[in-house]
Amino acid sequence: MMERYPDIEIYLASVSLDALNEWLKSTLIAPPLSPAGKGKWQTRGQYQGDCVPVLLVDKAADGFASLWFDSNHTPWMTDQECAQQAAEALQTEVRCSLGGWHPGDDPDRFWQVLPGGKEGAIEWPDSGR
Numbered sequence: 001m002m003e004r005y006p007d008i009e010i011y012l013a014s015v016s017l018d019a020l021n022e023w024l025k026s027t028l029i030a031p032p033l034s035p036a037g038k039g040k041w042q043t044r045g046q047y048q049g050d051c052v053p054v055l056l057v058d059k060a061a062d063g064f065a066s067l068w069f070d071s072n073h074t075p076w077m078t079d080q081e082c083a084q085q086a087a088e089a090l091q092t093e094v095r096c097s098l099g100g101w102h103p104g105d106d107p108d109r110f111w112q113v114l115p116g117g118k119e120g121a122i123e124w125p126d127s128g129r
Contacts, residue, residue: 006072010083011064011110013093015056017041020067023089027075028052047073062124064095080111087113095124 012020017033024030028045030052036042039058044051050073060066069082076082079096087094094113098121110124 004072004077005079008069008071008074008076008079008082009096010067010079010086011061011095012067012086012090013064013095015058015065015092016090019090020056023086024054026089027085028054028069030054045069047071047075080113083111083113084117084119087115087119088117091115095122 021030021032024033024043024045028047030043030045033041033043033054033056036055041056043054045054046052050071052069052071052074055066055068055070057066057068067086074082076085083094083096086092092115095110096113098109098111108123110122111119112122113119
């Protein structure tokens, strides 16, 4: 059985706050994102009765925005499931880690999802260096 991730993080190539708010509302009954400091927005959604804090950080990595769901109670088991849904809903390129990170894993390997269902592993060399 697949293990549910403790939290979910995806990276968005471009962000329309309107589209993002619509998607968060439909998936997590979340109110619109509100500013939370420079380049940050947050909201709190819920899933099956559990609170799901959501944080959006603009230009977190290499021009991509980070969208973080700080809960293991989300509609998605893994980052990849979330990325697939987000790419379609937001019609933008979405990236995420390949899996739960373990020491010794290559931190530059990411999963890329494009609208229309094209996806695959990529090297993302500028991650944090």
